[in-house]
Amino acid sequence: MRNDLERIKDIQEAIQKIEKYAQRGEKEFFENELIQGWILLQLQIIGEAARAISRETHHQYSNIAWRDIIDFRNLLVHEYFRVDLRIVWRIIDQEIPELKSQIQVILDS
Numbered sequence: 040m041r042n043d044l045e046r047i048k049d050i051q052e053a054i055q056k057i058e059k060y061a062q063r064g065e066k067e068f069f070e071n072e073l074i075q076g077w078i079l080l081q082l083q084i085i086g087e088a089a090r091a092i093s094r095e096t097h098h099q100y101s102n103i104a105w106r107d108i109i110d111f112r113n114l115l116v117h118e119y120f121r122v123d124l125r126i127v128w129r130i131i132d133q134e135i136p137e138l139k140s141q142i143q144v145i146l147d148s
Contacts, residue, residue, distance in 0.1 A: 043096045046088040047145050053081040053088070054139045061131045068128055075124065078131065079115055085138075086112020103141050 060074045068074055089108040097105045111130070115122060 043092045044146075046091045047142060049088040050085050050138070051142050051146065053084040054135055054142065057081045057131060057135055058139075061135075065128055065132070068131070069124060075127075079122070079127065082127070082130070083112050083115050086115070100141070100145055103138070108138075 057078050060077055061068065063071075063074065068078070086108050089105050090112065092105070097103075
C-alpha cells in the first residue's frame, strides 16, 4: 500500500496542475498549445500512476474507473494522433473533479 499511496499522491498532484491551467477556461485551452500539452502530460501521469497501483487497491476502490484512466493514458502515449481535444476538455471539466474527490477519499482513509 505504501507504493500505492505514493502513486495516489502523484495523481492528486497532477490533478492540481491540471486545475491550475484549466481554470483559465475552455477558450484558452483550445487556443493555447502549451496549455494543451501540459494538461495532456498530466493526464498521462495520472494514467501511469493508476497503472502502477496494485490490483488490490483497484478492487478496494472499484468506484474509480481505473481501466478507463489507464486506457486513456495508452491512447495519449501510443495513438496521440487520435486525441480529440473536445474529449480532453470534457474529461477536464467533468471527470477530473470527480476523480479529485475520489482520490481525496482514499487519502483521508
